[in-house]
Every structure is written in C-alpha cells, then in structure tokens.
Amino acid sequence: MTIGEALKETRKNLGLSQTEMAYPILTKSYYSKIERGIHEINASDLIKILEMHDIDISEFLTKCGVKDNRIDKEYWGEQLSRAYYDQDLNKVKELELEIPNIKTDNYTKDLLKSMIILNKANLKGSIDTLPNEIKKHVKSLIFKAENWNKENLSLFSISLPLWSDQEMKPIVTSLLKKYINIENFPREMQILVSSIMVNYLSLLIRSSSQNLDLVEDIFILLDNLSVKPLNCFGKIMKNFYRAYFQGDEKKIQDILDFFTNNNMNKISEILRVSI
Structure with a gap:
C-alpha cells in the first residue's frame, strides 16, 4: 500500500473529507493528488497531518510498508x-x-x-x-x-547568541541576498529563514546593538513571505518589531494581547522580557 492509499484509507475510516484531512497543512487540490499517487508528500507535512488527527505514526508507516x-x-x-x-x-x-x-x-x-x-x-x-x-x-x-540544509539553518537560528555583531552581519546579509525572492522557496525553508531573521531582530534589541543596517531589509523579506498559514508567525513578528523600532507602544501591546488572548501566553511572556 502506498502512502497515498494509506492516507485515503485512514481518512475514510475517520469520516473526513480531503479538506478536513489536510487543511491548513496542504490544499485540497494538492492533497487529492497525493492520495491518487500523482504527487508525493514530504516527511514533515505527513507527520503534521498524522499528528493533527492523533494517528500513530509507527502504525501508519507499518500499514503502508514504508521505513523512511x-x-x-x-x-x-x-x-x-x-x-x-x-x-x-x-x-x-x-x-x-x-x-x-x-x-x-x-x-x-x-x-x-x-x-x-x-x-x-x-x-x-x-x-x-x-x-x-x-x-x-x-x-x-x-x-x-x-550548501546549508534545514539542519544547518536550524542550528544557526538557535545559535545566534554565540555570535558577535561582526560575525552575524555578513551571514545574515548573505541569507538576505540568497532568499530575496523567499516566496518562491519551499515552505520549510521560508519558515527557517524567517525564524533566523526574527531571532536576529530579537538579539539586536536585547543586546542594545546599534548595528541596525539590515533591519529594513529584514522587514522586506518577512513582508515577502508567501501568504500561507504557517508563515503567519513570521509576519506577525515583523509587525511587532517594526512597531518596536517605530516606538508604537499601542501596536506592541495589541500584538502582545493577541498572543495572550489566543492562549499563546508563553510567546507573549518571552516578547515582554525581550523588549
């Protein structure tokens, strides 16, 4: 049994439509082609769909005879x-x-x-x-x-506090140039690169750095993220840090309240401490 066939069987057993099975991770159109064997599904999206519906990953993979x-x-x-x-x-x-x-x-x-x-x-x-x-x-x-892959980018993102301003700036500049058309890159790369940019902005503020040359370019990159649910956080954080640099306290508070009111208190607490 292929992964697409296993997804279809599991979906029908759960009594779900294709939209209910896949949204917001994949569109109905793309997901339908996975079930029919026209498209493949990447590992990350498969895991997210299975976890979203509390489907045991090991059992699912055993069902379709896949050990990836x-x-x-x-x-x-x-x-x-x-x-x-x-x-x-x-x-x-x-x-x-x-x-x-x-x-x-x-x-x-x-x-x-x-x-x-x-x-x-x-x-x-x-x-x-x-x-x-x-x-x-x-x-x-x-x-x-x-060539940096997902693991390299992930490690760099969480290692930013280890780098000095002088070390970080050329790396971030290089990433800004490489991903200037970020909306054309795969979804996972958009999330990772936007995470690096958000962490970099946070570090600039926490370290009281005066090295703000790249801030506007970072805002442009975050603006250019494709309009997908998984990019919402990057776009919200762009608005948060832009409000910070503009001294817009009302907008800062509005965004903090948004996180708090949507049961994302930890994010709100971290942001309050960071500024």
Whole structure:
C-alpha cells in the first residue's frame, strides 16, 4: 500500500473529507493528488497531518510498508521544537537519548547533538556560559557543509547568541541576498529563514546593538513571505518589531494581547522580557 492509499484509507475510516484531512497543512487540490499517487508528500507535512488527527505514526508507516529514515529525523525535529516551546527540559533530555537511533550520517547527528546542547542551555538560561570549545565546535559545524540544509539553518537560528555583531552581519546579509525572492522557496525553508531573521531582530534589541543596517531589509523579506498559514508567525513578528523600532507602544501591546488572548501566553511572556 502506498502512502497515498494509506492516507485515503485512514481518512475514510475517520469520516473526513480531503479538506478536513489536510487543511491548513496542504490544499485540497494538492492533497487529492497525493492520495491518487500523482504527487508525493514530504516527511514533515505527513507527520503534521498524522499528528493533527492523533494517528500513530509507527502504525501508519507499518500499514503502508514504508521505513523512511527521513521520517525519524523529521519527527525528532518536530518534537524538539515542541519541547522548546513548552519549555520542557525533560523532553529535550529524552530526545537527546534518541539521537543514536536516528538513521542518518554522522555529520547530521553531530548537528542534532549541538541543537540539543543549545536548547538545554537556552532553557537553563546558561547559553552565555557555554565553554568556548563548544561554541567553536557549533560554529565550525554550521560552516562545514558547502550548501546549508534545514539542519544547518536550524542550528544557526538557535545559535545566534554565540555570535558577535561582526560575525552575524555578513551571514545574515548573505541569507538576505540568497532568499530575496523567499516566496518562491519551499515552505520549510521560508519558515527557517524567517525564524533566523526574527531571532536576529530579537538579539539586536536585547543586546542594545546599534548595528541596525539590515533591519529594513529584514522587514522586506518577512513582508515577502508567501501568504500561507504557517508563515503567519513570521509576519506577525515583523509587525511587532517594526512597531518596536517605530516606538508604537499601542501596536506592541495589541500584538502582545493577541498572543495572550489566543492562549499563546508563553510567546507573549518571552516578547515582554525581550523588549
């Protein structure tokens, strides 16, 4: 049974329409073609759809006879992001123990281990006190690959506090040039690049940096994100930081209230502290 056939069977068992099964992760049109075997589904979107409907991932993969190593890595990454958002240090430690079981190359495992180290340090508030050898290792890992993939971008995004203004600026400048037409890049890359830009803006504010040359270019990039539900956060954060730099306290408060009123108190609390 193919993944598309398994999705169709599972959807019918749940009594869902194609729109109910896939939205807001995929459009009905695209999802329909996956069920019919015309398009493939990437690992991240598959995991999100399965989790959205509380479908056991292992059972689903067994049903369609698929053992895709990317699923393990994608699922692990999703769990790490969720644990960090939930401020769940114990879950991060559990995920650290799973790294040896992820079937990927040693370089990628090293990237994942570094993500764990930085996430634990961020949750403990101790990232500034990491040993210099760890900081150097993280930086060297990021630049080891000629072409940055999702793992490199993810690691860079959470490692920003390790870099000086002088180190970060050329990297961010390079990313702004590469992703100038960001709306044409895959959804996952849009999310990762916008996350880097949002984290960079946050760091500029927290460090009271005067190096604000790239701020307007970052706002333009975030403006150009494709109009998709998963890009909403990047666009909202663009409005938040633009309001901050313009001194618009009412708009800042409106955005903080929006997060609070929609049960996203942790985001609101983090933003209040950051400014």
